[in-house]
Amino acid sequence: MDFPHLFAPFAIRDLRLKNRIVMAPMESHLGNADGSVSKEAIAYYRERALGGVGMVVVEYTCVDGQEGFSSMAPQLRLDSPFYRSGHGKLAAAIQSAGARACVQLSHAGRQSRESVLGRQPVAPSAVPLSSLYLNAVPRALEADEITRIVRRYADAAALAAQVGYDAVMLHGAHGYLLQQFLSPLVNRRDDEWGGDFERRLRFPLEVVKAVRAAIGNMPLLYRMSVSDFIDGGLTIEDSERIAPRLCEAGVDAIDISCGSLDRVDVIVEPMSIEEGWRLPMARRIRAATGKPVICAGVIRRPEMAEAAIEAGDTDMISLGRALLADPLWPNKARMGRAQDIRPCTSCNWCIKETGGNRGVSCAENPRCGHETDPPIDAFGRGLRAVVVGAGPGGIAAALLLDQAGFAVTLFEKRGSAGGNLITSATPPNKEKLFWYHDFLQRRLAASGVDLRLGTEATAERVGDERPDVVVVAGGSRLAPLDLGGAGGLPVHPAFALLLGDVELPPSSPERPILIYGGGETGTETAEHLAKQGHHVLLATRSDAAMLARNAEPLYRIHLLQRLRANAAIAVADHSLLTAIEGDHVLLESRGETRRQPAAAVLLAHGLVPDTTIAEALLDLPVPVVPIGDAVRVGRIGEAVRDAYRCVQDLRRTIYQPEAIAC
Ligand SMILES: Cc1cc2nc3c(=O)[nH]c(=O)nc-3n(C[C@H](O)[C@H](O)[C@H](O)COP(=O)(O)O)c2cc1C
Ligand code: SF4
Structure with missing residues (x-):
């Protein structure tokens, strides 16, 4: 033993x-x-x-x-x-x-x-x-x-x-x-x-x-x-x-x-x-x-x-x-x-x-608190499912559908699976999330799911799979931002940096990396960059007291303590990013506009559901079920719970129990 x-x-x-x-x-x-x-x-x-x-x-x-x-x-x-x-x-x-x-x-x-x-x-x-x-x-x-x-x-x-x-x-x-x-x-x-x-x-x-x-x-x-x-x-x-x-x-x-x-x-x-x-x-x-x-x-x-x-x-x-x-x-x-x-x-x-006075639950285990639910048995045998997007919700959906006996194809446009689990796990002190990432990878490898990395889920490709059901876990995208000035600075979504897709130029206290958005992503990205030796200016429309306000409250206490103690991170609160001009950004704060030199701009001002995939698949003659951030931007637990509910709902739909026998 x-x-x-x-x-x-x-x-x-x-x-x-x-x-x-x-x-x-x-x-x-x-x-x-x-x-x-x-x-x-x-x-x-x-x-x-x-x-x-x-x-x-x-x-x-x-x-x-x-x-x-x-x-x-x-x-x-x-x-x-x-x-x-x-x-x-x-x-x-x-x-x-x-x-x-x-x-x-x-x-x-x-x-x-x-x-x-x-x-x-x-x-x-x-x-x-x-x-x-x-x-x-x-x-x-x-x-x-x-x-x-x-x-x-x-x-x-x-x-x-x-x-x-x-x-x-x-x-x-x-x-x-x-x-x-x-x-x-x-x-x-x-x-x-x-x-x-x-x-x-x-x-x-x-x-x-x-x-x-x-x-x-x-x-x-x-x-x-x-x-x-x-x-x-x-x-x-x-x-x-x-x-x-x-x-x-x-x-x-x-x-x-x-x-x-x-x-x-x-x-x-x-x-x-x-x-x-x-x-x-x-x-x-x-x-x-x-x-x-x-x-x-x-x-x-x-x-x-x-x-x-x-x-x-x-x-x-x-x-x-x-x-x-x-x-x-x-x-x-x-x-x-x-x-x-x-x-x-x-x-x-x-x-x-x-x-919040709800029943006990777990972000990774959607059955927790629902142990009286029927087990996911092989109700989907002989049926085919396509899942679009291999973030945590998409992987959970694919694994559950596989467990239910479906032949599952999982499309992921990036070269690796993990999605926002990677963006969440990359900042300092969050490495435990990689445990879950690695666990899901092992589960995927051991499953019957056909994982197609680097493959965009077009309507044609999805249709070619002749699915009986499609689950769209396409995630979110940056909220629109009206920025004046063309600018000569590199501008990227902060999540792209955390995914490892972006190389940044050197920064200095005088010419920092500007992160726009003081939510959890912006704040964590600031810490991540500071750890890599960058200088960061974190600009937020809200008061500095509201930084990372939607983060888990206990984690947030420690995050903000570290942030305040970090000399490489400056915060510009009540600040609106209005334009990028040459190698400067314009920040409007309390009625005044400040021209701030910057090395690059990372956008973390907010996310909205990415509905493009679900809309492109609307003409398919089968149920198309969006889950997770593709419905409303939330946390990993919500995406995984959506996946579980979707599969439990399918179970009920496919069995179609008759209410009465006569
Ligand atoms: C959802 C939840 C409810 C808890 N309720 C109690 C409780 O009723 N009594 C108690 O002594 N501790 C309670 N705790 C604390 C746990 O017993 C445990 O000491 C704590 O979670 C740290 O251990 P862990 O890292 O193994 O979770 C609770 C913890 C969680 C996560
Ligand atoms: S993974 Fe998160 S939600 Fe699940 S038990 Fe652990 S702390 Fe709670």
Whole structure:
């Protein structure tokens, strides 16, 4: 076996686990509106249990339906016997798929909203929360309310034990109530529940003791943010003191996480954060407690998981997003098929979707959150399909149609496949996107898809294939731009540079490369060029505060920090590019026109769907389905989801089930 340490059995307390892989708790929003477990949630978890994890930790589940909800809804609940039956079915579904079932119990405290609760959120102290995701002004809990909440954790844990879960995890991380009591910034009390280290520790200890009493010999796990990563917040040194005390009170294993709503970028790390960065912290907590630790956070490849366990950094690893992208991660690793793992790139599209209160989803895995959909079987056998455009949406469509049994021809006018996956992956700190690019290339090579590179999809060529369906994934093009003056400067779309199609002349601080457009592409292109030694002037019509405004918010925090610190990039905001005159550009800003010397101009002012191919194919006597950017300019996840929906729709159309038989 390739990864003997990763697949060595392990035990937490008396609970034997078949391997060292845990599915991290992740809010799925698949529950019913009343907080009960739905059949969609069961299918979602079961698929991941079938994928070979040793234990599934069911997402944060509310212990207090009145004040304990977080801002996101619907959230699973286990605060009354009403919820028993759904959780019983869920635990059984996970167990019958070969994994242990654990549930994470949570109280949001101040990380909630009045609009969600219908009342003011509660907290140790009335310290307002102002974060990227949520603003709240909580009220301080009364002492008797605190003891009631301790009881609620214990009651929920008792229900978890009754319905058949194998273990319970307390959500002591991410700024929820348990962490709020520990934090000197949030807990400003001066009574038996706060005032110094010991008294701040009291609430978590009381909860642990009460839960331990409620669950008997069942394993009790505690998820800790071992560092807040904010000034004056909890540090790893604090956690080295706290974790052993939790273990003395009854905790059997610590799950290592970080951050709170003030630092979500260390909870669900953006693409720029390196793999396994929390392992040194896991090692410290393991040494401090002498108890098993589970380490979550950007663990992506089985090689690195194996090395971490072998080195003694952690006893188990926790996979979150990696299992959204590929539920079969463990089985593929175990069976020597690690190259087949669909790699999570930390693009955080899933966070955007769940943050928008939609069901869990993954940019690369359109089945995620839709596990009750019928599988794509060979409904297209004997039929032919043409896909135009080999960007991520086009490749996904081609692979899915191939899976469905169609004979698929994929036309790509460029000499290589990948399209905007390459433009997205090329800028600094985005190399994880090449993992996905390479994965798709491997999938294409192993498929029956007839890939025609360097081939324009004319109506005649497409017609010659005698397709039964055509999917147009022709992407986008630059929005029209009214530029005065002919100019003598090289002018290119920024995406052409990122695709490697453009050579630029040398630049200098006095004569920089002008990038026009302060969106994600413009900003990333600036960083890319600066890394190559160029000097860049990034001109944007908006305010500098709005740079890359549509980028994934956590990634954007890091991107803008780097941009501001980069001496090779200057920003001209509120600036309109009006003309190119000779080797100068004219920038109009606040009523004044500035003549700026430039070495070249890269256009990143916006994209519009490229509808030319779909229009050229309109006369074909078969369905022509545009997807992705050819419909509306969006992200990779939208294009891949379109591809999936298109194939699922075809499945329904081709089967044409009769509504009635008479
Ligand atoms: C969609 C989503 C929902 C999450 N919900 C929870 C949650 O309910 N409880 C929790 O402790 N962590 C939650 N997390 C954090 C993950 O458990 C995990 O710690 C984090 O994603 C980093 O690990 P990863 O890089 O393996 O994804 C969530 C993460 C994601 C992506
Ligand atoms: S959406 Fe992106 S970050 Fe989330 S699981 Fe999928 S690949 Fe990973």
